[in-house]
Amino acid sequence: MAFVALSCATVVMGGAIYGYDISTAGGxxxxxxxxRDLLPEVLRRMAGAGAGARRVSNYCKFDS
Known part of the structure; x- marks a missing residue:
């Protein structure tokens, strides 16, 4: 019984940490x-700067 409880607690903590990480990184x-500081080319594409530049949506910014 203790093994099952420990396993469940580990899974719950892993899910909570993963969810926090995803929400923080996304924000x-x-x-x-x-x-502006780390990915200026993405910011320029999002703004649609330059002739013939395609706009980038918030859904897909990083297309390497």
Whole structure:
């Protein structure tokens, strides 16, 4: 019984940490200051700068 309880607690903590990580990383990667400092080419494409540049949506920013 103790093994099952420990296994369940481990799974719950793993899910909570994974969910927190995904929500934090998603929020940071859409911040303009983050994009300006670390990914300026993505920010330019999102703004549609330049002739013939295609706009980038928030759904798919990083197409390497």
């Amino acid at each position: 940071v990667s859409s911040m303009e200051s983050f994009l």
